[in-house]
Amino acid sequence: MMKKLPVLLNPYIKTRHPYNKLKICRRCNYFTVLGDTECPACGKSALQGVEQRASATLTKSAWMTRLIVVLIASVGIVLSPSTLHTILISAGGMVLLALLWTMQRRLTPALLRRELEKLFLKEAYSLAAGLANDRETAIKVFHEGDKPLAFEMLREIGALVHTDQLRVEQILLLQSFILRKDMDLMLDPLLMDHFNPDLVEYIGELAKIRRDLIKENAFRYMLLHEAHILKMEHGESILIGVAGAAVRMKRYLLLYPYLIMRYAGRLPKDRFLRLYRMVQASPGAFTVPLYEEVMNVYNEKYKWDEDFQATGKPRG
Amino acid sequence: MVTYVCLGLLFLFVLVKALDYRAQGKRALSHEQLDKLVFSILKSSGQRDRE
Numbered sequence: 197m198m199k200k201l202p203v204l205l206n207p208y209i210k211t212r213h214p215y216n217k218l219k220i221c222r223r224c225n226y227f228t229v230l231g232d233t234e235c236p237a238c239g240k241s242a243l244q245g246v247e248q249r250a251s252a253t254l255t256k257s258a259w260m261t262r263l264i265v266v267l268i269a270s271v272g273i274v275l276s277p278s279t280l281h282t283i284l285i286s287a288g289g290m291v292l293l294a295l296l297w298t299m300q301r302r303l304t305p306a307l308l309r310r311e312l313e314k315l316f317l318k319e320a321y322s323l324a325a326g327l328a329n330d331r332e333t334a335i336k337v338f339h340e341g342d343k344p345l346a347f348e349m350l351r352e353i354g355a356l357v358h359t360d361q362l363r364v365e366q367i368l369l370l371q372s373f374i375l376r377k378d379m380d381l382m383l384d385p386l387l388m389d390h391f392n393p394d395l396v397e398y399i400g401e402l403a404k405i406r407r408d409l410i411k412e413n414a415f416r417y418m419l420l421h422e423a424h425i426l427k428m429e430h431g432e433s434i435l436i437g438v439a440g441a442a443v444r445m446k447r448y449l450l451l452y453p454y455l456i457m458r459y460a461g462r463l464p465k466d467r468f469l470r471l472y473r474m475v476q477a478s479p480g481a482f483t484v485p486l487y488e489e490v491m492n493v494y495n496e497k498y499k500w501d502e503d504f505q506a507t508g509k510p511r512g
Numbered sequence: 513m514v515t516y517v518c519l520g521l522l523f524l525f526v527l528v529k530a531l532d533y534r535a536q537g538k539r540a541l542s543h544e545q546l547d548k549l550v551f552s553i554l555k556s557s558g559q560r561d562r563e
Contacts, residue, residue: 271518310539356551
């Protein structure tokens, strides 16, 4: 078995939208999600956020339009034959310029998004190449032995690149670390469609330290691949842990009663006590087979347990 | 005469620009659609690489 490393991971900084993580070089148009200011390709301190770039392009084009209005008005003023005409063209120019300015200001958010779309489409190749280079950099860091940094880099890339290969790489690195409760861990972005034993083992680890990360997608994944998981060395104990995590919320009991039913008898006492209390609190809310299974386990194992006595008598 | 031509030109230019801005504003993608666009660019490039 591989020896696990104690590591300290930097917290993951979430952005409002994943594309906000993208940076582009002002000099060479290289895209990256790694690094703050220095471009990994040309080495210049010229990295800027993609929104900043789009905003700069938009501002430039808006000023260009205003300048054209001012130029036409100026030509009119210079060539005007009388004062009346000068006043007329000046007033008209100012009104139209104000109108244009207002329109530009009001539509700035939409125009900014349009500019971003144009940037992504125009630089699609460079975008893909940049992120591929980022991944290669992360792999290089991994080979140099800095596993936590390699993981952090892959995690950043993973915000935008949703491939199973990248997920597997992240999971394998996570599985080489001693996971702790205080770590900034995640599960949903790492879930795949197909069965992956490393992912299942990672879910098993999370069931021990961060039950709150196991949510609907993870339960569905476990149910979908239950047969495969049961064939794994610790497959059953992982499923018991996941069933224990499902006991966290009433909603999960309603959504996945059969997952809980199958493993109710093997849940640790504290998880079963919680399940028993939830079922007792609103017996009519759950399916009859789940209620019956919980009562059967209760009667078999915990009927005389003091902790269970305070909960009250079962129905029926 | 020149004044009126310039005024007409100005009016036309601003009108065309205003219509263009409106059209662009309507066609602008939402933030979520922008995310999807980036994901699809990266996904298709990944598939091309594998092929």
